[in-house]
Amino acid sequence: MFRKFLLMLAGIVSIAFVVTLLSAGFGFRLLVSRRLDRLHRAITRAASGVERVRVEPSRGDDELGDIIQAYDALVAREERHEAELRGAHEKLDEQSRRDPLTGAFNRRHVQEHIHEVVDASGSALALFDIDHFKRINDRHGHGVGDEVLVEVVRRIGRVVRKQDLFARWGGEEFLLCVGEVGDGGLDRLARRLLACLDSEPVMTSAGPLVVTSSIGLVAFPLRTGAGAHAWADAVTVADWGLYRAKQSGRDCAVVVDVVDVQDAAAGGAAVESVPIGGGVLSVVPHVVRSVQASANPVLPA
Structure with missing residues (x-):
């Protein structure tokens, strides 16, 4: 016109x-x-x-x-x-690109921006959820469950850096991709995330609630002798680690190291297999427990 x-x-x-x-x-x-x-x-x-x-x-x-x-x-x-x-x-x-309840980024944003986090010095991908979240909803109602989700996002938001990628992955599950973790960074990241959530109760309309999480972590991008894998494979491995953390008693993290089978066997490590889209990965998992660390930035600036 x-x-x-x-x-x-x-x-x-x-x-x-x-x-x-x-x-x-x-x-x-x-x-x-x-x-x-x-x-x-x-x-x-x-x-x-x-x-x-x-x-x-x-x-x-x-x-x-x-x-x-x-x-x-x-x-x-x-x-x-x-x-x-x-x-x-x-x-x-x-x-x-935002979750309307918590304000965290959503899955669509992750899919479009996860490659921006990948750094030559190595990154980490963590997948975690809130332990016994269904029990919170059943006992106190979904409104209180929503309060817990909002507080979890607030706490994690305080400790991640601007360049990191943090999103609500679905339900009570969250994804965090952190660049430049360095040597020993996966264990350090695991302890800080655990402490961020269980260091003090979450104040809700139903009173204070103790909230813990189970976490799976893996180096990102995921690399093997065959080369780099798709980021979705890294999510699959982190998800495997998350459920291993559940099996290990919850309120803990499982760091999943992708290994060469022969090298790992020679070192006496217990090698396990994780199915992914293109086949099977050999991994060595280990459990990391919370030590009530202070809520400093997830990684040094």
Whole structure:
């Protein structure tokens, strides 16, 4: 509609331009024709979709000045309208990437941004959930369960860095991808995450509740002798570690080291197998317990 209007206006200006040249004196024709020409070029470029520009500040109170003012006002209105549309689109896009309850990022955001966290010095991927969360909902109601979820996100949000990727993966399950963990970083990360949640009770409308978590961690990106695996394989391995943590008594983490079978057997390690999309991985898991560490940043700056 706006473009059709501009095309019609461009035609009118073209006719006015010709009439002016034919009927006016030379000096007046030159002054007016320049303004008409600028107006015509601006309208034509806007109508063709090249760009939308304003013409000039109005000079005098003549009819041509009124037309230029009206056109510039129309351009300004369309610019404001487009800015509002862009803002609304950006807001909707942000909302589509956030969990509406906790404000944490969601699975879609992870899928689009997880590769940004991968660093040459090594990263870590953790998958964890809240222990006995169903029991909290059954005993105290889903409203209290929601309060626990919100508090968990708040606590984790205090200790992760801006460049880390933290998201609600689904239900009471969360995913955290941390870059630059360094040597021994998986165990250190596990202890700090555990302490972040169980260091003090969660205050709810039903009273204070002790909240713990079970965590599975793996180095990321996942690499074997065959090369790098898809990030979804790393999630599968971390998920395996999470359920191993459940089997180990909860309130703990299982760090999963992907190994070469022969090297691990030679070292006396107990090698286990984890099914992934492309086959089976050989791993050596070990359990990490909470030590009530202080809530410093997950990793040094």
